[in-house]
Amino acid sequence: MGTRPLDVLNDALGSSVLVRLKGAREFRGTLTGYDIHMNLVLEEAEEILEDGTRKLGVVIVRGDNIVYVSP
Amino acid sequence: MGTRPLDVLNDALGSSVLVRLKGAREFRGTLTGYDIHMNLVLEEAEEILEDGTRKLGVVIVRGDNIVYVSP
Amino acid sequence: MGTRPLDVLNDALGSSVLVRLKGAREFRGTLTGYDIHMNLVLEEAEEILEDGTRKLGVVIVRGDNIVYVSP
Amino acid sequence: MGTRPLDVLNDALGSSVLVRLKGAREFRGTLTGYDIHMNLVLEEAEEILEDGTRKLGVVIVRGDNIVYVSP
Amino acid sequence: MGTRPLDVLNDALGSSVLVRLKGAREFRGTLTGYDIHMNLVLEEAEEILEDGTRKLGVVIVRGDNIVYVSP
């Protein structure tokens, strides 16, 4: 199976990640946790909007909305 | 796995949280409960509308509609 | 986990609840039952339409359509 | 849990029910069976269209399309 | 539970059925098999289009696209 997806998430703990959601929404933040459903915890998170960013602090992102995560 | 998402919810019990749902709907309220499906109980909840807010009191929000929760 | 969502439903048995579904549909009725999927039984239910209400009597609402329930 | 939703269906066996599906489609027919997924068997069923009805006889309606059932 | 939905399918084996899918697509064909997910096997199947029909021969229709089946 090569490198499993959740292992890549685990290696990214403490690093900044880009999270793309369905509907073209994007978040950037420091990955501080996740679970087997790919629910993520991001700190110092911000939503990337067309005309700037929206600071959100800590966010729990539901895994089933995620299109991709890029560490 | 770092800090698990449900642990972050647990730490947020009693605090105000912002809940973003699919379809761009947003709620704010005091988190007073949750379950493993990420169904949430909010008290003194209000739906944030474009032109104001709608007071809802207690609401049970279905987890599968949630995009993110920000404590 | 604080107050679990299904416990809040249980406490609402016999009371009037507002049920918001996906697609902005709303129902109001007396909650007389539910199950673990959050399927609900409402009595004296009415659908709230833009231009009035539609009386439905007893309805079984599928849980997976629900956005929120407000007792 | 009060009256469970499937018990309400069971009590409605042999009676006429209104079934509302996602996408605003509606059926009326005599409920003659169901299963735990809320798949329904309707007899003498008709689809209610904007400009009349379409007679369907026996139909098996998939539970996951159902918004509500009203006995 | 009355007549279970899968029993109605079983009784329809060898007969012509109308299958309505999400997105208003319709098929007609002879039901020659099914499984517990309501995946269907139709023979001499044809898709019913606005301006005629499209002959498909044997088709396996995924159950999760089905709105209703009418024997």
Next chain:
Amino acid sequence: MGTRPLDVLNDALGSSVLVRLKGAREFRGTLTGYDIHMNLVLEEAEEILEDGTRKLGVVIVRGDNIVYVSP
């Protein structure tokens, strides 16, 4: 249950199949494998576009996008 849907797939191994996906996309190719989720392996696959075809070689098609498969 008559002929089970997966048995029909099994009999189609090595033959050309037409695969219709949600959103009206169509593929044609030689079925060389499948699994219980109806994920398919097609060889010499091509996507059928309005204005021609796009050759894809080997493709793994996710079962949950499939509307129907016609051997």
Next chain:
Amino acid sequence: MGTRPLDVLNDALGSSVLVRLKGAREFRGTLTGYDIHMNLVLEEAEEILEDGTRKLGVVIVRGDNIVYVSP
């Protein structure tokens, strides 16, 4: 069952793959891992846009967004 879909993914480890997602998004990259949900790890990944490409480096693509993977 012929060649199982996940075996085809396994054989593609280390090779370039094209990944088509719902909503017509496409990615190309070197497949370095996957799991049973068809979540994928791509390296040197790029999103293929109408007017060029967006370099993403490593990405974890959620399996439930995938329409097809072509090795």
